[in-house]
Amino acid sequence: MRTIRPAVEDDLPILQEIERVAGKPFADIGMMAVADDDPPSLQTLREFQQAGRAWVYPDDTGRPIGYLVLGIVDGNAHIDQVSVDPNHAGKRIGKRLIDHAVQWSKAQGLPAITLTTFVDVAWNGPYYERLGFRFLTAAEETAELREIRAAEAAHGLDLWPRAAMRAELATWRMD
Template identity: 80%
Template sequence: MRNIRSATEADLPVLQEIERAAGKPFADIGMQAVADDDPPALSTLREFQQAGRAWVHPNAEDRPIGYLVLGLVDGNAHIDQVSVDPEFLGQRLGKGLIDHAVHWSKTRGLQAITLTTFTEVPWNGPYYERLGFRYLTLAEETPGLRELRAAESAHGLDRWPRACMRAELADWVFG
């Protein structure tokens, strides 16, 4: 699928750089706390990488310009983070990374892929909705998703509207 490969140990600091760059546009829409938030710790990224659930989209020099780390929550794939360097927006790199995660998930017999996101940020909830995710009602949230949302709330992310989303893998449209 496209130019996507597994993340290496050497990629991990670059993923933090991508995350910092990808956070900057949040400042432009009044979400400075999100823009200033620290990227995932190297130890956290390493856990995904060592589990085989961290992928990068590299440039021609093999330097990552986008990445996705995938967790497992209540028996489903869960996009823990997907970020693209803002210099490369509009090239569908995020979609390619998500397609890769969906393919990985389908080959392992999983049924759905979930994520948590800001509902009113154009490149978050509305974007994922266009890709085929749907918002979950509170009653549809699984225990693991509720636990993730509680951690996000404790981290202050609920200052802006957030929600869980889900896409059924059988219905996913690649491309």
């Protein structure tokens, strides 16, 4: 198994490329606004990288083929983005990246990991639910999660059902 490593400066444009190609499956199901959305800016990716919360899954040559950037939201780890090049889908790369984020989060003493996602997209909500996340009700959403959801809605992402999800780190099952 390849070793997940911290992202370095030279990886950041590649992470943007991964994000662009990861949008193609959304186009295939008619979610063009998502497919055509710009990737995170280099500055945004750099902030995660410099904070030590950006990791990549490399191919045999060391080039990233998947990545995860992690924020801290209301005292919990928060997956800001996890993306895998669709040419490498189905190999549990996303799960390995999430497991890595969970290990990091546990080492920081954080209680849970959250994310926001599309409810009905097979590789989003249902996938995360199988991994051990649960959907949060609106009443369970913390203040910062509500801010994230409002920003997503303002960006047009709520054209399709979206929700926040949470998994407790103490009960997370690693691969």
